[in-house]
Amino acid sequence: MHRLEVKRQMGKGDIAAVAELLEVATAADHHRPLGEHQWLDLVQGGRKGFAGLVAWEPGHDHPVGYAQVTRGSGSWALEFVVDPHHRGDSTVALDLVREALQVVGRQGGGHVHLWVPKPGPEHDRIAAELGLVRGRELYQMRRPLPIEGDLLADAGLDTRPFVPGQDERRWLDVNNRAFSWHPEQGGWDLDTIVQREAEAWFDPEGFLLHERDGRLAGFCWTKVHSDEDPPVGEIYVIAVDPDFKGLGLGRALVLAGLNWLGARGLRIGMLYVDATNEPAVGLYKAIGFEVDHSDRAYVADVAPVE
Ligand SMILES: CC(C)(COP(=O)(O)OP(=O)(O)OC[C@H]1O[C@@H](n2cnc3c(N)ncnc32)[C@H](O)[C@@H]1OP(=O)(O)O)[C@@H](O)C(=O)NCCC(=O)NCCS
Numbered sequence: 001m002h003r004l005e006v007k008r009q010m011g012k013g014d015i016a017a018v019a020e021l022l023e024v025a026t027a028a029d030h031h032r033p034l035g036e037h038q039w040l041d042l043v044q045g046g047r048k049g050f051a052g053l054v055a056w057e058p059g060h061d062h063p064v065g066y067a068q069v070t071r072g073s074g075s076w077a078l079e080f081v082v083d084p085h086h087r088g089d090s091t092v093a094l095d096l097v098r099e100a101l102q103v104v105g106r107q108g109g110g111h112v113h114l115w116v117p118k119p120g121p122e123h124d125r126i127a128a129e130l131g132l133v134r135g136r137e138l139y140q141m142r143r144p145l146p147i148e149g150d151l152l153a154d155a156g157l158d159t160r161p162f163v164p165g166q167d168e169r170r171w172l173d174v175n176n177r178a179f180s181w182h183p184e185q186g187g188w189d190l191d192t193i194v195q196r197e198a199e200a201w202f203d204p205e206g207f208l209l210h211e212r213d214g215r216l217a218g219f220c221w222t223k224v225h226s227d228e229d230p231p232v233g234e235i236y237v238i239a240v241d242p243d244f245k246g247l248g249l250g251r252a253l254v255l256a257g258l259n260w261l262g263a264r265g266l267r268i269g270m271l272y273v274d275a276t277n278e279p280a281v282g283l284y285k286a287i288g289f290e291v292d293h294s295d296r297a298y299v300a301d302v303a304p305v306e
Pocket residue numbers: 178179238239240241244245246247248249250251252272273274277278279280282283286
């Protein structure tokens with residue numbers, strides 16, 4: 001019989017215990033159970049609406065499961081993980097997700113995305129039992145680095161590095177207009193970008209800006225995952241100002257980013273993209289990216305609970 005703790009704020013000890021659980025699960029599953037936004041929410045104290053749900057089992061001095069709720073722009077994100085040794089008991093996952101949905105309900109309800117990396121039939125079962133249905137699907141795409149031949153010849157777009165303390169406002173303007181439709185990447189504010197700049201991986205040299213007619217026309221922000229073996233070079237965020245769409249800048253910016261990563265010795269290029277983002281998926285396939293796996297959101301509209 002397990003017991004759930006619902007925490008609106010996580011203490012240092014809670015964070016350490018959950019981090020250990022996430023590590024064990026990452027080693028077993030070969031992927032991280034929490035997305036980057038959720039991980040930052042956990043370690044940096046959480047935004048408005050944050051809740052961490054920790055599952056304990058008698059006789060075990062570590063959490064056997066964890067779920068996290070965060071309020072995004074217009075919807076809620078929910079993720080969960082169960083210790084690999086406790087997955088035989090599906091009630092841990094069911095209780096975590098059920099209680100997390102209640103937390104959302106108690107905070108006014110709304111649209112919820114339950115994100116599952118590399119989903120399997122058991123996730124379909126849990127979702128169905130709790131009234132969630134399949135929603136967005138995210139591809140993780142990969143291609144080898146460095147780029148060569150014709151692609152390399154097209155990678156010479158004029159770019160300059162992002163300058164912290166100077167470029168945030170104009171970058172936010174382009175990002176938020178290009179991603180106005182996007183639940184996680186749209187609606188960023190100064191805090192969101194400053195939070196990213198404080199991350200150990202942040203390197204302004206790999207955050208490439210392209211200017212045209214005195215305006216920021218597009219950017220390619222890369223992120224090096226040096227803790228992975230072998231290290232992976234991610235096209236972290238790429239966008240073109242809607243006023244400059246269809247001019248070949250998107251392709252040129254991705255190539256410039258890949259070239260930057262390849263020149264730093266990375267041998268794997270990676271990115272995430274919504275499966276339905278046809279312009280972007282088409283562009284990535286045309287330059288040699290292939291789908292490695294997908295992550296899935298199960299969705300529900302949660303009614304407010306008094
Ligand atoms: C995706 C994006 C970066 C493409 O930038 P762009 O400068 O407009 O694209 P390009 O002009 O370089 O075109 C690249 C290729 O995509 C194709 N393409 C561009 N827009 C398209 C559309 N709406 N539908 C289908 N194909 C499209 C082009 O035909 C071109 O193919 P080609 O090289 O075979 O001619 C841009 O649309 C954007 O910023 N979108 C919003 C942010 C986003 O979705 N980022 C990616 C998230 S992972």
